[in-house]
Amino acid sequence: MGRRRLSETTHESTGVVLCLVEYDDDGVIDSSLRAISFARSLGSSSNTPLVAATVGAVSPSILTALQTFGVDEAIELVIEGVDTYAPLAWARSLEQLSQSLATRAIVAAGTDRGNEVMAYLGAATGLPMVANCLRASWSDATTIALSRQRWAGSLIEDAVFDGVPALLTVAFDGVAAEPASTPAPTKVRDFHFSPSEDDLGVKVAEWIGRGGGVALADARVVVGGGRGVGSEEGFGPLDELAGLLGAAVGVSRAVTSAGWRPHAQQVGQTGTRISPDLYLACGISGATQHLAGCRSAKRVVTINTDPDAPFLSRADYAVVGDVAVIIPALVEAIKARKSGRAGPA
Amino acid sequence: MVRVLVCVKRVAMVGARIVLTADETEVDVRQLGFTISPHEECAVEEAVRIVEQRGGVVTVLTLGPIEAADQLRDAASIGANELVHLVTDGKEWDPSATADAIVDALRRHEDLNGPYDLILFGNEAADTGDYQVGVRVAFALGRPCVNGVKNLVVGEETVVAKREFRGGDELYELALPSVVGVKEGINLPRYPSLPGRVRAKKMAIEETPLEGHRGPVKLERLRVPSEPRERAEIIGHGVDAVEALVDLFEQWGVVA
Ligand SMILES: Cc1cc2nc3c(=O)[nH]c(=O)nc-3n(C[C@H](O)[C@H](O)[C@H](O)COP(=O)(O)OP(=O)(O)OC[C@H]3O[C@@H](n4cnc5c(N)ncnc54)[C@H](O)[C@@H]3O)c2cc1C
Ligand SMILES: Nc1ncnc2c1ncn2[C@@H]1O[C@H](COP(=O)(O)O)[C@@H](O)[C@H]1O
Numbered sequence: 001m002g003r004r005r006l007s008e009t010t011h012e013s014t015g016v017v018l019c020l021v022e023y024d025d026d027g028v029i030d031s032s033l034r035a036i037s038f039a040r041s042l043g044s045s046s047n048t049p050l051v052a053a054t055v056g057a058v059s060p061s062i063l064t065a066l067q068t069f070g071v072d073e074a075i076e077l078v079i080e081g082v083d084t085y086a087p088l089a090w091a092r093s094l095e096q097l098s099q100s101l102a103t104r105a106i107v108a109a110g111t112d113r114g115n116e117v118m119a120y121l122g123a124a125t126g127l128p129m130v131a132n133c134l135r136a137s138w139s140d141a142t143t144i145a146l147s148r149q150r151w152a153g154s155l156i157e158d159a160v161f162d163g164v165p166a167l168l169t170v171a172f173d174g175v176a177a178e179p180a181s182t183p184a185p186t187k188v189r190d191f192h193f194s195p196s197e198d199d200l201g202v203k204v205a206e207w208i209g210r211g212g213g214v215a216l217a218d219a220r221v222v223v224g225g226g227r228g229v230g231s232e233e234g235f236g237p238l239d240e241l242a243g244l245l246g247a248a249v250g251v252s253r254a255v256t257s258a259g260w261r262p263h264a265q266q267v268g269q270t271g272t273r274i275s276p277d278l279y280l281a282c283g284i285s286g287a288t289q290h291l292a293g294c295r296s297a298k299r300v301v302t303i304n305t306d307p308d309a310p311f312l313s314r315a316d317y318a319v320v321g322d323v324a325v326i327i328p329a330l331v332e333a334i335k336a337r338k339s340g341r342a343g344p345a
Numbered sequence: 346m347v348r349v350l351v352c353v354k355r356v357a358m359v360g361a362r363i364v365l366t367a368d369e370t371e372v373d374v375r376q377l378g379f380t381i382s383p384h385e386e387c388a389v390e391e392a393v394r395i396v397e398q399r400g401g402v403v404t405v406l407t408l409g410p411i412e413a414a415d416q417l418r419d420a421a422s423i424g425a426n427e428l429v430h431l432v433t434d435g436k437e438w439d440p441s442a443t444a445d446a447i448v449d450a451l452r453r454h455e456d457l458n459g460p461y462d463l464i465l466f467g468n469e470a471a472d473t474g475d476y477q478v479g480v481r482v483a484f485a486l487g488r489p490c491v492n493g494v495k496n497l498v499v500g501e502e503t504v505v506a507k508r509e510f511r512g513g514d515e516l517y518e519l520a521l522p523s524v525v526g527v528k529e530g531i532n533l534p535r536y537p538s539l540p541g542r543v544r545a546k547k548m549a550i551e552e553t554p555l556e557g558h559r560g561p562v563k564l565e566r567l568r569v570p571s572e573p574r575e576r577a578e579i580i581g582h583g584v585d586a587v588e589a590l591v592d593l594f595e596q597w598g599v600v601a
Contacts, residue, residue: 010531024511054534075421087491088484110476112508115469119477119492123484128561131469136433150473150567155372174570202517209513221599238494240411245599253383256533263530267473270383270529278394278599288359289471301555301590302577310361317593319586329584333368333591334600340373 009168011107015104016051017043019071020094020117022130023054027061031109033177035170036069038133040180042168045137048104053077055090058188058229062124068098070180076190086195086203091120093193100167100191105136105144118169129167130159133327134174136166149174152269152292172273173296195222215335216265218247222276222297224267226290227254228283235260237327238282244334250294252284268293269326277283283323286311303327347401349392350454350461352447352478353420354384354415356471362569370567372472382417384467388527390534392465393424393498394498402426404461406450408443411436414550421497421545422537427456428550439560440473444481446555451486460522468493468528483524492526519585 019033019039030035036052043050048303049072054062058074066074077093079086094117098106106121108114122129130150134156136146141145143204144161149171193319216222223242235249240248250267251260267274269289284290291314294300302315303326319326357377364373381389405420407413408431417428431446438446462475466479476492483490496507496514499521500534506525507514519525537545580586580593594600 087480099414114419114494115476116480119480122441122477122482123444123481128439128601129475129477130562131472151363151471152474153570154359156568156570158568159562160565161562163561175517198487202491202519204515205518207510207513208507208516215512223526245594246601251558256530258531263533266530278594285361287361288363300574301576301580301593307579312577312579314572314574316574316575317590318579319581319583319590320579321583321586325584329587330590333587335594337591337600 013264016049018051018053018101018106019064020090020106020108021052021054021062022111022113023059023062024143027059028065029109029111029311030177031114031170031172033065033069034175035107035109035114036066036071037178038136038170038175039105040070042105042107042136042138049073051101053094053191055079055093057123057164063186063188066188067183068179069177069221070336071185071186072184074186074188076188078190079193079242080194082195082200082203086200087113087120088124088202089114089193089195089199090117090331092125092195092199093127093191096193097191103165104275105168105319108169110169110172115169116168116269121166127165127167128161128163129169130161131169132171133168134171136168153289153295154292164325173275214246216248216250216267216272216274219274219276221245221247221278222250222267222274222280222294224250224252224279224280224281224284224294225245225255226284227258229255229260230283230324232260234324235330237324240331241327241334244331244338250279252287252290263332265323281311281315282327284311285309286314287328329333347395347399348461349395349401349404349463349465350404350451350457351385351388351392351420351425352482353381353389353405353407353416353467354470354472355379355407355409355416356382365567365569369568370564371567379412379415382467382471383529384469384471384527386534387531388417388465388467389420389423389425389531391497391527392463394532394598395463396426397424399499401462404429404454406447407431408438408446408555409433417550418545418548419537421548422541423535424541426510428548430550430552432552432554436557437473437560438558439562440477441481442558442560444478444485446448446551447478447482448485450481450553463499464488464522464524466492466524466526468526479526480522481483486524488522488524489519490524490526491519493528494525495528495531497525497527497531521532542578
């Protein structure tokens, strides 16, 4: 089919680390930059070149990122007859490409798509797939020593693993996006793949945008509320505070389970992962599954009546007291400062 | 009439800090309760709703220790009709072997009773988070599968599934029979009723014992990660702390 064994391929003897790279209109997505950094570090443990694969064309901005992150070769996967996401077709194209490169490891970001494509690749090849990796290095030609997250990062597993190629996805948090010490002169070529009808059994039929509001995942400030807010009505002052700060509201699972707030606002292992500059967590105890969603917040302030609540061991600052009293007072204080600064006429 | 099968996993309800066994290879669960992970609770609820609308049967399957019967009964208490237990010795099974065992059981059932129209999984298991058992099962059966689904409409020939993608929804249309991995938020699971619990207690469970096995990933040790933050600095108590808090907000540029 579309497979080409290119004679200029120079990696046959040593093999390569292959990294699936996702991008959007702004270029390579952050999770993929982390995945590339992880893949480069794995490759450098045995001097293995790093090859990046994108489905579709490598734009100038993507190429710059790949150079900066030390990618030796970029491959544009051309999947004939499809221009949308189709997980099995993507996996099959990676499978064929990897055969032509003597690939020792295939890495993807731990995104919905990254995990799904790698799961399909594992299923199609019968190879094991290890998700949520934090670190990996070869201890000999076939054995990888790795660390990976469990419980959404509340626990870390150290393990050893045999299998070539190794299929690995990279944890959402815990791996930094680090440019290479020197940029690479990334070569670009394409690789064509013609999917069968079966390979196209699943594909995106349509994308529907949703407007409005500060998106929780991207918010710079998040005002969080837990069971301690007390009721649906109790969220009134939190909403007002969020409005004043240009913040998004985030909640605990206790709140969504009670039906006080929609699940789209849930922060945590089974909700949204946030990484704001400030997370103000009110009346939330700080269960591991909640903390899993806010580990990458820059600053955390928590308000709780209980000075021994676990969140106080995971925050920068705390106020001990009743949310129902403190938040309305905070709203008034902020309004007063704002109008004070506007100055008397 | 629709036949829906849901795969659920028994997981510990870990609290604020995870405690490990002395040899650091397992979570110390002696003080812990157990549950079906949240994505899968929603998958069970979704299956029950589909069958309430269309008529049919909800079968719930788990692979796990003998105690995992509790999680099957939890599913039955909110409306599952048939319970299937692949009984292990309690040691961890890797996702590939788990998928193989589920496929074997499914084939056995489908040979007898015809295909399941829809097989539901959670997006990922709460403990190991492997993101793959559902995809592996689907691939082995030659059925389409999409993960991360937060909205599902089952038609006669197809299902339409939505998942979030970059501030919007991706829409997939899969031919039935198919496999879907569900995310929490697709619905709000009901609480079991008292009669539901009583019925669940009496329900038969089909048990199949499984041999132990070893996976390709050899666990060396588990550890609790060091956290970026330790004890918080207490700004103050009650409303007296508010002015100091606004000072901090100003300092951080949060109050413009
Ligand atoms: C597999 C799994 C996945 C999960 N995923 C998530 C997830 O994604 N997100 C999530 O949040 N949870 C998740 N959970 C649930 C999690 O374990 C906790 O049950 C949940 O986070 C508790 O929510 P909470 O802190 O609001 O409630 P609680 O634990 O009940 O805490 C309420 C807190 O409010 C304080 N309080 C009470 N009254 C006041 C007051 N007037 N003023 C100030 N403080 C007050 C209390 O001291 C207490 O600390 C998950 C659980 C499991 C098993
Ligand atoms: N032991 C198990 N028994 C039944 N279903 C399981 C088991 N392990 C995983 N699953 C199902 O597969 C999904 C994905 O699991 P995983 O690939 O391990 O993240 C889970 O949400 C469950 O629906």
